[in-house]
Amino acid sequence: DIQMTQSPSSLSASVGDRVTITCQASQDISKYLNWYQQKPGKAPKLLIYDASTLETGVPARFSGSGSGSDFTFTISSLQPEDIATYYCQQYDDLPYTFGQGTKLEIK
Amino acid sequence: QVQLQESGPGLVKPSQTLSLTCTVSGGSISSGTYYWSWIRQPAGKGLEWIGRIYTSGSTNYNPSLKSRVTISVDTSKNQFSLKLTSVTAADTAVYYCARGLWIAAIYDAFDIWGQGTMVTVSS
Numbered sequence: 001d002i003q004m005t006q007s008p009s010s011l012s013a014s015v016g017d018r019v020t021i022t023c024q025a026s027q028d029i030s031k032y033l034n035w036y037q038q039k040p041g042k043a044p045k046l047l048i049y050d051a052s053t054l055e056t057g058v059p060a061r062f063s064g065s066g067s068g069s070d071f072t073f074t075i076s077s078l079q080p081e082d083i084a085t086y087y088c089q090q091y092d093d094l095p096y097t098f099g100q101g102t103k104l105e106i107k
Numbered sequence: 108q109v110q111l112q113e114s115g116p117g118l119v120k121p122s123q124t125l126s127l128t129c130t131v132s133g134g135s136i137s138s139g140t141y142y143w144s145w146i147r148q149p150a151g152k153g154l155e156w157i158g159r160i161y162t163s164g165s166t167n168y169n170p171s172l173k174s175r176v177t178i179s180v181d182t183s184k185n186q187f188s189l190k191l192t193s194v195t196a197a198d199t200a201v202y203y204c205a206r207g208l209w210i211a212a213i214y215d216a217f218d219i220w221g222q223g224t225m226v227t228v229s230s
Binding site for chain 1: 167170213
């Protein structure tokens with residue numbers, strides 16, 4: 001299985017801050033990476049696919065980059081509604097695997 | 108718009124079989140280049156992909172669960188189902204059904220999710 005490692009596991013930031021989360025794959029996955037947002041008690045929501053393409057309707061403050069084994073997810077200006085846990089997920093090979101998640105809190 | 112809804116028992120005894128159904132509404136389960144997946148999440152933990160089915164009946168399972176999992180589809184009812192045998196406390200989790208959309212070299216993601224259903228394995 002391809003292992004996905006996110007860092008940090010948790011993050012506290014202020015409204016308006018730029019927030020960055022990293023995701024590392026255990027092998028080269030090209031650009032085959034998605035990012036999801038999960039709010040407490042809710043199902044995950046797709047934000048970014050293909051490492052850097054914003055899903056329709058997702059605010060432009062969210063962005064993704066990277067290829068190969070190293071990826072970055074960024075919120076350019078943190079908003080209160082962005083409080084959630086964020087997961088990366090690879091689709092280069094089965095089984096699909098997710099990172100362990102990054103819990104984002106407001107400082 | 109398409110919506111997914113999980114249903115099934117919230118409590119299953121150890122060694123028994125967990126059975127869940129996902130009902131697709133707002134669209135046909137057979138339309139488009141979709142596959143239909145089950146994903147689970149133990150309390151306070153991350154997401155684990157269980158497996159998927161295409162409406163052709165073709166399936167893929169997570170090797171960690173493959174010996175215990177069966178996913179099936181009933182296109183006439185617009186539903187797909189999960190069976191997990193010989194459950195233990197480690198199978199206690201929120202179970203999500205999700206639609207996967209695949210477009211070659213462009214897109215392969217879970218774009219629509221059910222709300223999730225909590226299943227507890229306990230005697």
